[in-house]
Amino acid sequence: MAAVFIKLYPENPDPRKISQVIDVLQKGGVIIYPTDTVYGMGCDIFNQKAIERIGLIKGVKPKKEHFSFICYDLSNISEYTRSLSTPVFKLMKKALPGPFTFILAANNKVPKLLNSKKKTVGIRVPDHSIPRLLVKELGQPILTTSIRDEDDVIEYSTDPELIYEKYKDLVDVVIDGGYGNNVASTVVDCSSDQIEVIREGLGEISEIM
Template sequence: MAAEFIRLYPENPDPRRIRQITTVLREGGIIIYPTDTVYGMGCDIFNQKAIERICQIKGVKPQKQNFSFICYDLSNISEYTRALSTPVFKLMKKALPGPYTFILEANNKVPKLLNNRKRTVGIRVPDHSIPRTLVRELGQPILTTSIRDEDDVVEYSTDPELIYEKYRDLVDVVIDGGYGNNIASTVVDCTGEEIEVVRQGLGELSEIL
């Protein structure tokens, strides 16, 4: 059965459609959705079978994949991580919502399937109403992993209709939120003694430090 293609407007996502999509997530479905950076593929972080399905689609092993997930806001993040130091908290308060993935120490509430051996987890609060509204309606975070393109020039897929053509038989819902960006988030590791940018993406950390 082909995935449903749902158009949502970021400035005012249709509540009825949001509820429809979160029902799919609760039932173990996989969705593709826009963020403030690239389009992502995700599911409920507590549904192990859905996570394993995503790994199959991407051709990766769950234990070797460093997944990130989307939270609604900073208070939401604190439910899944160990206590943040004051400098890290201040930085995240300035940076979020925004195009950053923060690597933090996970607590025991994070499913084991999402943890690598270091017990860390990537957290996002994108500056985009669609994924954040979905998280708020669902009541818990959703996993996020980027939709890549086989094109040699463009690394990430940006056209939701082309994404749908590629993934329509693999996922349950593709959300059309307009053209996506083709630059991923900036990844910031906050688990060491120094805060370190491990991947430079759309977010410029120097502008907020």
């Protein structure tokens, strides 16, 4: 059965369509959705089968893949991370919502969720109403990973209709939130005492440091 293609406007997302997507997530579905960077693929962080399914779609092992969590804001990050130092918290507060992924030391909850031995977790709070609203309505973070093309020239798909054509038989919902970006988030490793940029992306680190 082909995925449902749902048009949502970031400025004013239809509550009924949001509820439709939430229902899919609660039932263990996999969705593709817009962010402030590239389109992402995600599921409920508490659904192990859905996490494994994403691994199969991407051809990776969830235990080894660097999945991140999309959160609504900074308020519930402490549920999944060890205590943050004041400089790291101030940096995140300045940067988020925005096109950054922060790698943080994970607490004991994360390895159980991902069925792995991971000691870190990526945290995203995108500056985009659709994924944040989904997280807010779901009541917990969404596991996320970016969609990536095999084409070396066009690294990420930006057209939701083309994304749908490619993934319609693999996922349950594709959200059309307009054209996406083709630059991923800037990844900042804050899991140790040293703050380190490990991938330059859309986020300008000089503006928040």
